[in-house]
Amino acid sequence: MQFLVTDDNIMVIELNLRASRTCPFVSKTIGTDLVKVATKVMVGAELDLKELPTLETPHNPVDYVGIKAPMFSWPRLRDADPLLRCEMSSTGEVACFAPDVHTAFLKSLISAGFKLPPKGGNIMIGIQQSFQPAFLPTAKKLHDLGYKLCATEATAEYLNKHNIPADIVGWPASDNTCENVGIATKLIQEKAIDLVINLPNNNTKYVQDNYMIRRMSIDSQTPLVTNFQIAKLLTESLAKEDQMRPDSLFHYQKRATV
Structure with a gap:
């Protein structure tokens, strides 16, 4: 069953009668064989309800975290914009375990083919204006970790204004007011960038430029x-x-708890 949740509204997108890949992942994570439980329910076999998790008494792992991450096929979809929307875009998934959410998250990214930026690597940032204040602590953390930041004009100006060094890169299609700066897509194509963070929305005149940056990244x-x-x-x-x-x-x- 797939849900769409907006504020207090819950809507069902689809309901499929099939075995879900989520079941074995959740079973391994919480230590309860959900497929075995469901089979017993269907055939009317006796269940020991005391051993089953409930909302009041969940079987949450104590000293580890399980994360399931999506995999995408954007390289095979020529000219497709690699932006996530409400429609399902992933074509696979991986599951990873680790002692905490951060290392489990990194494991899941690596397993899905995501290459982590090397220490001291170059990170290109493009953030729509409304996101900039919320993103500022993240940009500072990246700088503190030793990464070199570059950004499109307005983002670079905002970061430098808040004492976070960032070089300016030029838009690929629009006119640039700054001279002698590298063009974003060319830098990506030349492998001079190790990670691209692009957080756009449609309330900008640089919709096409942002698309070109995302597509060149792929x-x-x-x-x-x-x-x-x-x-x-x-x-x-x-x-x-x-x-x-x-x-x-x-x-x-x-x-596992069970």
Whole structure:
């Protein structure tokens, strides 16, 4: 079942009678075999309700986190804009476990083919004006972690105004008021950028430019983030990159509550 939630309104998008890939992931995470439970219910077998999780007594893992992350096929979709909307765009998924949400998140990104920016790498930022104040702590964190920031004109001006060094890059299609600056898409194409964070909306005259930056990121196999929450979590997680370790699934199953 897929839901769409807006404020206090809950709507059902679709309901499919099938086995979900989420079931084995959740079962492994909480230590309760949900498929086995569902089968017993369907055949009328006896259940020990005391052993099952409820809203009041959930089986939450105590010392680890499970994360399921989507995989996308944007490189195969020529000229498609790699922006996420309400329609499902992913064509696969991966599941990872770790002691905390940050290392689990990094593991899931790596497993999905996302290349983490190297220490001291170059990160290109383009943020619509309304997002800039909320993004400021994230930009500062990236700078504090040692990454070199560059940004489109207005974003770079905003970051520098708040004592976060950022070089200016030019828009690929529109006229640029700053001279002698690198063009965003050319820098990406030349592999001079290790990560692109592009947080646009349609309330800007640079809609086409932002699309060209996102598309060039995909075509040049440069990691791209287009969601504010993901950009924030990624930044927090990069500080713990050296804490990742390759534990087996059984390592975490032994810690399951059941």
